[in-house]
Amino acid sequence: MAMQKLLVVEDDEGLQRQLRWSYEHYEVIIAGDRQAAIDAVRAHSPAVVTLDLGLPPDPDGVTEGFATLDAILRMAPGTKVIVASGHGARESARRAIAEGAFDFYAKPVDIDELGLIVRRAFHVADLEAENRRLEETLQAGNVLGGIITGAPEMMKVARMIERVATAQVSVMLLGASGTGKELLAHGLHKASLRAAKPFIAINCAAIPENLLESELFGYERGAFTGAVKTQEGKIELAEGGTLFLDEVGDIPLPLQVKLLRFLQERVIERIGGRKPIPVDVRIVCATHQNLEAMIAAGRFREDLFYRLAEIVVRIPTLAERPGDAVLLAHHFLAKYSRENQRSFKGLTPDAVAAISDHGWPGNVRELENRMKRAVIMAESSRLTASDLDLGKNEDLASLSLKAARDAADRMAIRRVLARTQNNLSTAAKILGVSRPTLYDLMRSHNLETN
Numbered sequence: 001m002a003m004q005k006l007l008v009v010e011d012d013e014g015l016q017r018q019l020r021w022s023y024e025h026y027e028v029i030i031a032g033d034r035q036a037a038i039d040a041v042r043a044h045s046p047a048v049v050t051l052d053l054g055l056p057p058d059p060d061g062v063t064e065g066f067a068t069l070d071a072i073l074r075m076a077p078g079t080k081v082i083v084a085s086g087h088g089a090r091e092s093a094r095r096a097i098a099e100g101a102f103d104f105y106a107k108p109v110d111i112d113e114l115g116l117i118v119r120r121a122f123h124v125a126d127l128e129a130e131n132r133r134l135e136e137t138l139q140a141g142n143v144l145g146g147i148i149t150g151a152p153e154m155m156k157v158a159r160m161i162e163r164v165a166t167a168q169v170s171v172m173l174l175g176a177s178g179t180g181k182e183l184l185a186h187g188l189h190k191a192s193l194r195a196a197k198p199f200i201a202i203n204c205a206a207i208p209e210n211l212l213e214s215e216l217f218g219y220e221r222g223a224f225t226g227a228v229k230t231q232e233g234k235i236e237l238a239e240g241g242t243l244f245l246d247e248v249g250d251i252p253l254p255l256q257v258k259l260l261r262f263l264q265e266r267v268i269e270r271i272g273g274r275k276p277i278p279v280d281v282r283i284v285c286a287t288h289q290n291l292e293a294m295i296a297a298g299r300f301r302e303d304l305f306y307r308l309a310e311i312v313v314r315i316p317t318l319a320e321r322p323g324d325a326v327l328l329a330h331h332f333l334a335k336y337s338r339e340n341q342r343s344f345k346g347l348t349p350d351a352v353a354a355i356s357d358h359g360w361p362g363n364v365r366e367l368e369n370r371m372k373r374a375v376i377m378a379e380s381s382r383l384t385a386s387d388l389d390l391g392k393n394e395d396l397a398s399l400s401l402k403a404a405r406d407a408a409d410r411m412a413i414r415r416v417l418a419r420t421q422n423n424l425s426t427a428a429k430i431l432g433v434s435r436p437t438l439y440d441l442m443r444s445h446n447l448e449t450n
């Protein structure tokens with residue numbers, strides 16, 4: 001990976017040399033005056049700049065420094081500029097922040113301290129870049145009118161559904177609960193020639209067996225006790241459009257026979273009715289069950305299966321779509337913040353890590369529910385892992401390689417610090433890292449010695 005670029009604007013040659021060698025993780029570019037700084041920003045687009053306010057031709061004042069700050073921010077507003085406030089000049093530090101500088105440091109330079117500020121500036125710049133990238137993917141990732149994804153696995157599914165939408169075929173969606181089957185079925189309907197007609201969904205698992213038949217086929221007045229008026233079934237209500245049969249594997253065998261007859265003859269009879277009613281609907285169905293095994297066990301009719309499953313589309317689980325959990329989390333954060341009139345700055349890095357580490361057994365529905373609850377309950381300006389109830393006791397997260405490496409790092413640093421009685425230079429040598437790196441590691445592991 002290319003090193004990140006740090007522009008150092010400094011006219012003192014001694015300091016230039018010192019700073020150039022202080023940053024082993026960055027590509028350091030040096031500029032000695034305003035014009036050189038402007039040229040360097042144009043040529044290298046550094047994410048972070050350290051800027052000495054006293055530049056020639058006004059090395060003892062601040063006019064050139066402020067003009068440089070202004071020019072940089074005008075050219076590249078996202079640049080993190082850290083200004084040096086010389087000789088207790090708090091006033092110019094405050095003014096620089098007000099004019100858009102990211103932070104300031106006091107001269108004479110403490111290399112370790114400046115190193116931390118620079119590192120934090122790069123971190124913030126990275127986060128902002130990541131946010132911009134997410135927003136762009138979010139716009140690009142909105143496929144089939146409402147399905148959010150950036151994962152090729154899911155894009156493939158969406159493209160397949162777009163392709164079959166206009167064909168005269170029955171489509172079966174196979175996927176775990178909460179993977180978005182209904183949303184995809186609706187997308188298929190919207191992409192089909194039937195889009196102007198109704199889309200009717202029925203969850204066959206949610207309706208008691210004895211009511212499912214009348215839900216689907218409707219009934220005539222007086223067909224049974226309580227049938228006080230004639231009621232059209234869902235099949236009829238979908239006339240001209242699409243009927244989505246969710247959890248089709250839960251349809252009991254006798255009703256499977258009736259459904260098959262409808263698919264063959266394209267007419268229905270309401271319960272208690274005598275006249276056949278022709279209906280033109282397209283059936284899209286879904287299940288999380290293994291229908292082939294059910295057929296082998298005699299619990300699902302093979303002939304019905306082949307009628308329903310001319311095209312079978314397998315929907316990947318959320319865990320099988322890399323990056324989608326975080327992408328969807330941002331989407332739901334925006335959606336539920338809007339709905340609840342709350343405003344958040346985003347997700348904390350630990351929330352992002354927890355979201356991408358979690359296994360999501362309940363798929364997108366689980367993620368949506370967690371985000372919805374967190375948006376309502378959270379008190380901070382960014383949602384944290386614990387707002388999402390994805391805390392430290394998350395077994396799957398603690399099994400990750402990153403967690404294991406972090407724990408090993410922390411242990412090694414603690415041991416060496418103890419052995420060297422907190423002598424940072426010696427500890428850094430033993431650990432094989434530079435002093436600023438050790439400093440950073442100690443900070444990120446909360447091992448500061450004072």
Ligand SMILES: Nc1ncnc2c1ncn2[C@@H]1O[C@H](COP(=O)(O)OP(=O)(O)OP(=O)(O)O)[C@@H](O)[C@H]1O
Nearest residue numbers: 146147148176177178179180181182183364365368
């Ligand atoms: N890719 C996605 N982009 C945006 N929202 C999604 C996506 N996938 C699912 N959702 C949302 O997640 C929720 C669950 O999706 P949906 O009801 O389509 O799942 P399902 O597979 O039909 O679940 P079940 O089988 O349990 O009925 C819905 O609120 C849906 O809008």
